[in-house]
Amino acid sequence: MRILGDLLSPSYWSVRTRVTAAATLIVTLLLIVGVTLFYQALRGTVYRGLHDRGTLVVTDLATLVRETDLRGSIRVEDPGYPLLQVLDGQGNVLAASESLHGRGPLKVPVSPVAGRPEYHTLRFQGLADFYFVTERVDTRFGTRMVYAGAPITTFTRYRPVFISLLIVTVLVAASVVGWIVSLSVRRALRPVRVMSAEMAEITGGADRRVTVPEPNDEVSELADSVNVMLNRLEDVLARQRAFVADVSHELRSPLTGLRTQLEAALEQPEDEDWPAVARAALADADRLQAIVSDMLLLAKLGAGVHVARERVDLGELVRAEVSGGPAASRSRSRRTRASRPG
Numbered sequence: 001m002r003i004l005g006d007l008l009s010p011s012y013w014s015v016r017t018r019v020t021a022a023a024t025l026i027v028t029l030l031l032i033v034g035v036t037l038f039y040q041a042l043r044g045t046v047y048r049g050l051h052d053r054g055t056l057v058v059t060d061l062a063t064l065v066r067e068t069d070l071r072g073s074i075r076v077e078d079p080g081y082p083l084l085q086v087l088d089g090q091g092n093v094l095a096a097s098e099s100l101h102g103r104g105p106l107k108v109p110v111s112p113v114a115g116r117p118e119y120h121t122l123r124f125q126g127l128a129d130f131y132f133v134t135e136r137v138d139t140r141f142g143t144r145m146v147y148a149g150a151p152i153t154t155f156t157r158y159r160p161v162f163i164s165l166l167i168v169t170v171l172v173a174a175s176v177v178g179w180i181v182s183l184s185v186r187r188a189l190r191p192v193r194v195m196s197a198e199m200a201e202i203t204g205g206a207d208r209r210v211t212v213p214e215p216n217d218e219v220s221e222l223a224d225s226v227n228v229m230l231n232r233l234e235d236v237l238a239r240q241r242a243f244v245a246d247v248s249h250e251l252r253s254p255l256t257g258l259r260t261q262l263e264a265a266l267e268q269p270e271d272e273d274w275p276a277v278a279r280a281a282l283a284d285a286d287r288l289q290a291i292v293s294d295m296l297l298l299a300k301l302g303a304g305v306h307v308a309r310e311r312v313d314l315g316e317l318v319r320a321e322v323s324g325g326p327a328a329s330r331s332r333s334r335r336t337r338a339s340r341p342g
Contacts, residue, residue, distance in 0.1 A: 083149030
């Protein structure tokens with residue numbers, strides 16, 4: 001379970017997957033916000049139209065009620081508002097349009113303040129959603145309640161289909177964006193994959209460089225940096241090979257001399273001056289120790305290890321090395337002590 005959680009963590013995803021997921025998520029959120037705003041704007045437009053038309057219908061009907069004691073049938077002037085009804089103060093139906101004949105009084109709230117229209121959306125007798133505009137009117141004939149209703153079946157009927165279409169549009173658009181982003185990132189990272197494959201084929205002895213892609217962008221700058229690093233590594237390897245060759249040459253001479261002296265002494269051991277042989281062998285051993293000490297000192301300096309320092313007279317050191325006298329022995333002993341740990 002923990003392994004599955006780690007795999008689902010974005011830190012384990014590739015760059016392509018992370019960029020695609022982030023871009024798709026952002027686009028999806030923007031699409032959801034845009035679709036929601038579009039739906040609200042469309043809904044607001046529909047209800048604003050019903051509001052304006054209903055206000056005009058109720059105003060005209062209220063004017064008619066104030067002028068005449070309206071009873072019986074009401075002629076529908078606006079086909080969009082076929083439900084018209086007038087009640088008296090006790091809730092009795094005085095007049096109604098043809099659509100409301102025989103249905104009884106409407107149970108829609110009316111403002112207690114005369115002349116202030118009220119707007120309501122409700123399901124009328126289980127048929128459909130209707131938008132009602134109501135107004136209280138004070139006349140010389142008494143208090144009247146004026147109702148005007150319009151069906152909004154066109155909007156409510158297709159609302160589920162419309163919402164489903166918007167959801168499908170968001171999903172399809174997000175999928176297309178994710179696919180395009182994935183292909184774009186894959187194409188953008190193609191030079192990096194080529195560079196990685198070329199670097200995997202480069203060995204210590206291979207004089208190769210990675211391909212610098214076109215155009216001149218961040219990836220090409222990365223390729224240039226890699227080639228600069230490879231040039232530096234090649235220089236380091238060349239210096240290392242030269243150093244190893246020089247050290248091998250320096251070690252070969254004292255070792256050859258020491259071997260020659262010992263072999264010559266062993267051919268006639270009874271006639272050989274062994275103290276002299278030992279002194280000669282010790283001199284060669286001192287030379288070998290000095291070379292090894294110098295190698296150890298160079299290794300420490302290359303590794304960044306702090307090494308004790310002392311002032312040296314270069315002129316005296318050169319003269320000592322040329323003469324090979326006691327000064328040379330002292331200089332070698334100083335280098336030996338400097339190369340020893342602690």
